Structure formats: C-alpha cells, structure tokens
Amino acid sequence: MFFNLKSIAKELNVSVSTVSRVVNNKDNVNEETRARVLELLNKYNYVPNEVARSLKNQTTNMIGIIVPDITEGFFAQIIKGADQILTENGYFLIFCDSNECEIKEKHYMELLFQKRVEALVLATVSKNTKPLRMYIDNDIPVVFIDNLPNLSESYDAVLINNAKASALAVQHLISNGHERIAIIAGSQSETTGYERLNGYIRTLKSNGIEVDEKLIKYGNYKDDSGYRCMKELIQNKRDCDFTAVYVTSEKMTLGALSAIREEGLCIPEDLAVAACDFHDKSGLIVPGITTIVQPEREIGSLTADLIIRRLKEKKFSVKETEQETAKQTILLEPGLIIKESSGTVYKR
Secondary structure: OOOOHHHHHHHOOOOOHHHHHHHHHOOOOOOHHHHHHHHHHHOOOOOOOHHHHHOOOOOEEEEEEEEOOOOOOEEEEEEEHHHHHHHOOOOOOEEEOOOOOHHHHHHHHHHHHHHHOOOOEEOOOOOHHHHHHHHHOOOOEEOOOOOOOOOOOEEEEEOOOHHHHHHHHHHHHHHOOOOEEEEEEEEEOOHHHHHHHHHHHHHHHHHOOOHHHHHHOOOOOOOOHHHHHHHHHHOOOOOOOOOOEEOOOHHHHHHHHHHHHHOOOOOOOOOOEEOOOOOOOOOOOOOOOOOEOOHHHHHHHHHHHHHHHHHHHHOOHHHHHHOOOOOEEEOOOEEEEOOOHOOOOOOO
C-alpha cells in the first residue's frame, strides 16, 4: 500500500493541511501533533511525492536503475539491453551512478522513489536494506543485478554464476601450467566479490594446489586499487613468487596492467594475466587479454522482461489474473575468451 498525505492524515485524525505543513516544515502546528505526524511518516518511510502534485493517475512509465559505475562496460551493456525492451513497451529508463558509495546509493533510491518510478533495477553496494523498504512496502517491483541484498523476503534477480566465472579463468591458467596464481579480488561485503574469490579458492583446492593468502589482494573495483594490489604482489614477488594473476573486474585489470608495465614485466612471458568483464572492442591492447565474459545484453533484456511482467501483475490484481509468479533468480552462464595474455608457463 502507498501512503500519501491523505491516508496519513486519516490515520492520525488530523487534516491533510496539517500533515502537509509538517512535511514542509511550516509553523502553526502543535508540537505534540507534529511529533505524531513525524513518527508516522518515519514508520511508513514517507518521501514527498513531487510527481503526484501534477499527475493524478500516479503513472509515470519511468523505471529507475542504480549501478556502481556507469563507465564499466558490463553495466553499460546491461542498460542498453534493458532500455531496448523497456522503450519498446512504453517505459523510460532513468539511470544513476552510485560510484560504489552507499550514501549516494541511498540518496538515489530516495530520489527515484520521490520521482515515482514504477520499478527499480539495482546493483547494490550497501548492506543497509532500510531504503529498500520504501519499494517493498509500497509494492514497487525491484530486480537485483550483480549483487544481492540481505532480505528476509524473496526477491527477483538476474545474475551470472560468479563462482563458475572464476573457476573458468583459474582452471584455464592451471591448464596452461600455472600453479602459483594470484588474485585481485573485489569487496567481500558484496556477494559478487565473495563468490568470485570463493570460486578461485575452490578451483585451486580441487586441483590439489595450496591456497596462499599472500597471493590474495583486495581492491574496490577502481583502477587505482588494481594498480596498488598489483604493485604489492610484484614487490613481494621474490619472497612469494607467482606466474599468473586473475583480476576480478575491468577497472582493476586496467590498473593492474599499468603496474605490470611500469615494473618492466612482459605479458605473458613474465606474468600471465586473466581478467573478468574486460572489454577491448578496439583491439588496441597487446597482447590481448584473456577474460571472462558475461551475457550483458541478455541480463538487461531479461531484467526488463521481468519488470514488465511484475508491473502487469500489479496492474491486474492476482484475484483477477491468478497468474502472479513467485519471485525468482535467473542465473546465467559465463563464458571465457582466450587470448595471448594467459600463455603457458615459460621456462626460466
């Protein structure tokens, strides 16, 4: 149920104008009444609805999407895939870049709710699920991509098998003769980062290779963290040697490549490299980088299909249609593109 000023005023047995004055922080409101109104507004996660002031039917045809980094090819392609389907069905996509920042993500969630988006696509970077209550409690469809929240309720999601993604990359390096394989992992507070590291660890163990904690570095998905992690690995190479590195995101891979070349190492002769989600459509990076690929456009289009289905179910009550489907997680398979960077172990 969506709570507006009228429903809140009715519950408190006060006038709509009184509630409005509290919302807009106006004078001429009894302090006891103001406290009661604020308490109820907080209880229902009320956010002032600007669109409602001009649109009586409350239909905006707007779908919001929040991603951690719009410049990453992975998210850009997902947006393209979703936008094509949504546009064909009369919806408009509004996208926001949280820049891996929980505060920005929360701000955009509140802003999109205020703008009355009809559904939300979210690649969350936050453990705080309270902002999600605005959507869940008001029956606004949410579809998760890339990372998952810690919710008690079931939810919709479109993802890839991240553990298998790492397994493909690491197994390929092992098949090329590498046993000392380092990893530059992402945030372990996010499901994607955790699953990719877990896939790396499990694959080493299943091949009888000991996991060396000194070869595990943690970045934040940005270029500079990939650069820093790679520098630390190389500078410690005499004491903890390795012949290959698996980098779990596009931007961290770019940073790692800069560090490798800055240290005067050759790929793959001195160090083999495998990446995840690395995009080089120009083909200008030499040698080519072996990378895990995701069906990004398909993720986007399936997400859009799922949103449209949920909106149709919402428009026609379950009693009328009896076709509401349970929340679901669609899990897609990753692929591996093999290029020169992951070459076999060279004799020294």
